Amino acid sequence: MPELPEVEVTRLSFVDRIVGARVKGVRVGKPLRWPLGCEPSSLIGQQVRDVRRRGKYLLVDLEHGLLLWHLGMSGSLSFGDDRSPPKTHDHFDLDTSHGLLRLNDPRRFGAVVFASSEHSSQAVKLLGHLGVEPLNGFFALEAFHAGLRKRQTSIKQVLLGGELVVGVGNIYASEALFLAGIRPTTRSARISRPRAEKLRLAVIDVLARAVKKGGSTLRDFSAADGKTGYFQLEAHVYDRAGQPCRDCGSVIRRIQQGQRSTYFCPACQKP
DNA sequence: AAAAGCCCCTGGATGC
DNA sequence: TGCATCCAGGGGCTTT
Numbered sequence: 001m002p003e004l005p006e007v008e009v010t011r012l013s014f015v016d017r018i019v020g021a022r023v024k025g026v027r028v029g030k031p032l033r034w035p036l037g038c039e040p041s042s043l044i045g046q047q048v049r050d051v052r053r054r055g056k057y058l059l060v061d062l063e064h065g066l067l068l069w070h071l072g073m074s075g076s077l078s079f080g081d082d083r084s085p086p087k088t089h090d091h092f093d094l095d096t097s098h099g100l101l102r103l104n105d106p107r108r109f110g111a112v113v114f115a116s117s118e119h120s121s122q123a124v125k126l127l128g129h130l131g132v133e134p135l136n137g138f139f140a141l142e143a144f145h146a147g148l149r150k151r152q153t154s155i156k157q158v159l160l161g162g163e164l165v166v167g168v169g170n171i172y173a174s175e176a177l178f179l180a181g182i183r184p185t186t187r188s189a190r191i192s193r194p195r196a197e198k199l200r201l202a203v204i205d206v207l208a209r210a211v212k213k214g215g216s217t218l219r220d221f222s223a224a225d226g227k228t229g230y231f232q233l234e235a236h237v238y239d240r241a242g243q244p245c246r247d248c249g250s251v252i253r254r255i256q257q258g259q260r261s262t263y264f265c266p267a268c269q270k271p
Numbered sequence: 272a273a274a275a276g277c278c279c280c281t282g283g284a285t286g287c
Numbered sequence: 288t289g290c291a292t293c294c295a296g297g298g299g300c301t302t303t
Contacts (some may be wrong), residue, residue: 002296033279033280033299043283054298072280072296073280073296073298074282076298107279107282107295108281109279125299127291150273152274153274157274160298161298162297172296219295220298228292258275260297
């Protein structure tokens with residue numbers, strides 16, 4: 001589910017409601033990808049100062065430390081006054097004076113991890129290697145192109161890797177490469193500067209538009225206020241194998257790259 | 272050092 | 288109806 005747009009839409013759907021709240025209780029359900037890493041009761045009484053995003057992580061700032069939330073492949077959050085008993089896949093609750101923040105994650109690839117600060121070893125392990133944010137003005141052509149030239153793998157894999165630019169997952173990697181007219185299998189190091197610029201702008205454009213549309217809801221994504229996304233309706237290639245390209249009519253193809261599906265138009269996207 | 276593979280886990284869709 | 292197979296939005300860790 002969650003790439004940068006879905007995580008950001010989730011953040012926006014509850015940040016203003018939860019800031020200032022005090023933690024009243026914590027419930028840890030079935031094991032997630034990593035253990036919480038602190039005594040749950042140590043969070044009680046702390047005030048929620050802010051909710052930020054770094055790549056696909058949500059950072060819930062508390063008075064003493066922060067919680068890193070990752071939605072994995074199938075996670076979603078809800079926040080509100082409904083404190084009904086947890087359902088099958090509700091695996092973590094942060095109950096606050098302003099509402100209950102609940103993680104639902106059927107596949108349990110997600111996690112909630114405590115870090116004493118952003119500079120703690122726990123936080124650095126998860127966030128330290130991440131590339132630049134694409135939507136805050138720091139995603140510059142010079143560094144992007146220089147990074148691309150150093151990589152010997154395909155451009156799709158480099159986008160997914162998140163070490164140059166964060167937040168681009170499997171849907172938006174395919175979509176950005178379509179918008180830039182670049183074949184996903186193209187060697188990263190062979191991308192010219194003008195094409196790197198097209199790709200940089202395409203990444204920014206597709207992610208920003210997806211945020212405006214509430215993200216993509218393919219199966220079950222919804223933000224913390226329950227709203228679903230609509231960007232999947234605008235996808236040019238993702239999940240459209242066998243269907244005609246919206247621009248040229250050619251048949252969209254699906255290939256495998258690194259155990260993930262990639263979609264592209266063989267006519268619009270050049271090697 | 273970087274790239275490629277391997278898993279973690281559940282559920283829905285499809286095919287026989 | 289049942290059962291097997293494939294596929295799924297991520298990413299840290301291990302192996303090459």
